[in-house]
Amino acid sequence: MSRSKPTKGKANPSLYWSLTQWISAAIVVSAGLEFEISRRIVEQINHVMLKEEGTEALEDYSKTLQKAWREKPDQTLTSLLDSTFSTSHVTPVLINGANVSSPTKTRTELSDAEITEIRKTLLNDEDQFIVGRDTGLGLAAAAQQLTLEANGQNKQVQLVVVLRWPLLKSLRELQWFEFQSRAITLIITLLASGLLLYALLEPLRRLNQKTRELTSEQLPDARVDADGAPREIHELITSYNDSLDRLNTEYERQQLFASTVSHEFKTPLTVIRGYIESILIRSTNLTEREASKLETAKQEVDRLNQLVSDLLDLSRYDHNTLKLRNEPFSPHAELSTTANHLRDMHPDRVSAHISEDIQALMASGDAGRYAQIIRNLTENALKYSPADTKVEIRGFRRENTIVAEVADQGPGIAPEHQTRIFERFYRIDEHRTLTQKSSSGLGLAIVKSLADSMGATVGVHSTVGHGSTFWLAIGIISPANNAP
Template identity: 40%
Template structure:
């Protein structure tokens, strides 16, 4: 048993651990993806693309300076190079929006016009020397307080005295850098959306057992507790105690229900025989003794009526107990429901002579065949007619109707009594329940089982029963059975 318990727990899993693990994994993947994307974009745009861009932009001004160097005479070449020479080579070159060109060499540093508006000489010298010292001759100089500068340095023709031509421009003025920022933001947003989607899918997969348990719980019926156990196999470990407690509760309910059903069945069986004996004895006394005083005879008649009522109640309890245990046997065979209705009509007139009964058959067919149990249909009609008599005034008319509708036989019992409140239409079909606010005649009583028996029998025959009622107008109880042809 311990081994089985160990195996069962080994097949369970922790929903909390899975949720934590998946969330952590997704966060790490998102962070790594964002870092890789950012690094690659920065490397590509800030280095490769900007370097190529500056290499193209520096060509025209570099060619101007190179041409001017080529035009130097021999004497000028020997006398080269001074800051005045640098200034002459840069003469006419002009840049905007913070772009600067400069020559730096043995003679010093000379920048293009208006360079001092944007940068100090020391700053220009520092940027130029750092770029010249780099392997590629390209560098991005950035600080927290200043906009980044892209700097490109190219050696001018000649010896070291001619120096380097350096071209620089602010990076923020480039539309491509703004595009870079937008791409970065969009990429991170997409990654976050993908993360949220992946997390949502993961959570749906993780909580699938919860939905499965919910579905199983919604399918449990009180009368079928033998199928109410919930399997704990392959369920989250957090649910194991809950499932065990639920199954234990179901077992307790099952035992309690079985005890109640057994009690009702036993009581019904054990009481019916003495009730029959008592009723028979009272009938014998009433039939053979003509010398009874009127008061004694009335008392015996009342006692016999109560015995018969109790016997009917026991029969109803026994039928309900059998239905609960799936032991109620109902025939499913064709029968002439028109004949059954006529028999019930004639029986009602004999049983209740103080009421008026009318029969209305809304069909020219004869016989009219239905599927079910003819004896149980008679029992249902007897119960409905009895209720109609109880809740109607004396001499009132009680109607029995038969219709054919969409392949069904529809039988209605209509009274013109007190009526039933609309909020009580479902309750009256429950066991031991009566409609509130409805008054019985003096001397009448109700066990609250009759309509429950009718509903149980009609469902067992594949039909149904419902009520249509209005206060002060009356009630219509409708029985529906499947029609057939022979």
């Protein structure tokens, strides 16, 4: 079982960020609407309260001014206002034609120009009441015509009261404080929502991580704990775990089948090969054609025998029963011997360049399996490169490792295949047309299994159209002359 291939194309948005954005937008819109409604309600309440306050102030000042005027009718309007003005929240103003009179104490706070502006605005207002004055001390203003009577003489003036209402200021300050509080609450809510979403989606992240790392060898350990997950996510994880159990059962059956078949095939194939060799050696009356056919049959039996051996090795590797020696050996000696053997078999195609710098170096592992890896890599290179090209075996030191390379001049391997060619039964369709020899797709999987079992690493460097270089790196333990 191999890992799933990532899908190319435009990346899908993160569920976490999508939910966070939608929830944040909903909270912001809701808070904005709530604040706007609250602001309008407060403004209406303020308007009604101010209007009542203004009406009451007009009535009170009308009575007070008329009484003071009757007591002293020869005084000026300014004196009249000074005699009745207190430091309360209402400032009275009397307008007689073009003359504007206001209490002396408020001259520095409420200029004639501001009073004129207030008067002009009041003249354009039907109910002679305005709210929201920001000039001077005025927050609101109301006006009415006033008749001052004394000694049978009447004096027509316009009374304007400018409300200096500290309570309204406090209300507006509270309104601003409420806005700040709502903004802070909104930020805290957004952060809390983000953290809550992050916690709720944690099981999905674990599921995604397990899925990314999923391989056939890790099926039993790939289960995800669904405790504490929301119901919908819990159901998803439960389905995933059930699927893993089914896959693991099927995979174990497949392994058992491969192991059983391999064991059952091993003995019959050995017997068949022995009979073929016996016939070829002892029979002197075989025709050339008959001998050739028997030789072909022997080669096919050898191929099947190798396939069975590979299946057995992989089965043992899966069950951690693959027995490899772990003893010091000389990679230089194994590389040299294997390279010489392969050169004898393919004198026109195989060459070797093994550095003498590694001759005295030792590694720990199974020498026979190390040689098998080199043979597999070389035979794979010979199979998938043109018949008139060379395959080179190299050996050299790189830091604390001994590196063996097998380089060919074949078609190269595309990047999307390089991460998968060590998987079992994985074959590149474009390469099948380059050789008439059949392939089981197990050669590189065996190489990877053997390398992992010895603590070595294996990989490939390749460019399409410029060949491939497979490499094997194994750690250095000591010089050869110190080996036991």
